[in-house]
Every structure is written in C-alpha cells, then in structure tokens.
Amino acid sequence: MERPIRVLIAKVGLDGHDRGAKVIAAALRDTGMEVVYTGLRQTPEMVVNAALQEDVDAIGISILSGAHMTVFPKIITLMHEKGMEGVLLTGGGIIPPDDMQQLREAGVGTLFDPGTPTAQIAAYIREWVSSHPRG
Numbered sequence: 847m848e849r850p851i852r853v854l855i856a857k858v859g860l861d862g863h864d865r866g867a868k869v870i871a872a873a874l875r876d877t878g879m880e881v882v883y884t885g886l887r888q889t890p891e892m893v894v895n896a897a898l899q900e901d902v903d904a905i906g907i908s909i910l911s912g913a914h915m916t917v918f919p920k921i922i923t924l925m926h927e928k929g930m931e932g933v934l935l936t937g938g939g940i941i942p943p944d945d946m947q948q949l950r951e952a953g954v955g956t957l958f959d960p961g962t963p964t965a966q967i968a969a970y971i972r973e974w975v976s977s978h979p980r981g
Contacts, residue, residue, distance in 0.1 A: 851975050852902040856884040856893045858921075861911035866939070866960065870906060873964030874971070890920040898928055903975045904955075906967075907937035914941045914949065914957075922953050932980040934971065938962065 855871045857864050864886055871883045882900045884893065897905050905925075909917055914937075922935055938958035941949075946957045956970055 850878055850880045851904065851972060852880045852882070852900060853904045853906055853971060854882045854884065854893070854897045854900055854902045855906045855908065856888045856896070857886045857908055858888050858890060858893060858917045859909075859911055859913050860887065861909060861913070862886055863910050864908070866910075867906075867908035870908065870938075870964060870967060874906075874968055877965075877968045877972075879968070879971070890917060890924055893921060894924040894928060894930070897925075897930065897933060902933060903980065904934035904936060904971050906971075907935070907939075909937060909939040909941070912940070914939065915945055918949050918954050919952055926953075932978055934974045934978070936967075936971065936974075938967070 853874055855867050857867050871881045875881045884896055925933060925935060934955050936955040941957050955974060958967055
C-alpha cells in the first residue's frame, strides 16, 4: 500500500488569520491526505525545516498579509538549498494575479484565491504529486 500524500500547511509571519489554513487542512485530511499544520507566526526557515522533518510531498502557505513576494521566494530558495526540488510549494490568500504569475515563474506552484473550492486544491496537489515522483 502506498503512503498517503503528506502536506504541511503553514502561516508565515505576523498574519494571525488562520481560519482559511485550518479549513484547507481539514479538507485535505478529509480527502485522505496526511496534514501537518504548523500554526501561526512561522518563519520561512521553520516551515522548510518542518517540511524536511515531516517528509512532506507539498507545502501550502496561507498568506493574507501582503508579504507573499517576500515569503514565497524565501521559502523556494531555502527548499532549493535543502534539495527539496521534488516538493510542491503552493498556497493561497490575497495575492494579485500579476504577483501570482511572477511567483509561478520563480518556481512556486499554483496559488489559489480565497473561495477556491477545497476539492480543486486537493485535486491539484494530488495531480502534482502523482506527476512528480520523489526519489
């Protein structure tokens, strides 16, 4: 039997609005994924270290603070430094379309707006993980 997809959900920085992150975590868990929720006020370093420790297939960042153009590039850089090319970095929140495109070009996966159906997010993670087998 194959192990379930493992996803780490995190809130980075001072953004204290965690309802969306908790909803996503519960929804992914309901689809059979194993979910690790790190809680509030994480640093990019804490997120990447937790992802390594938990051996996750994907990292999901919930961000509503406007710091997405700092947070996502820092996390992707740390992931590359730690050899985590086979791990998806995705997320969502209040992120303008132009910024989403710029982050995508930098190696971040699809980013989701508030209100995106959780089934769509789960399907994206499942599809990405199945098409990017880890060594």
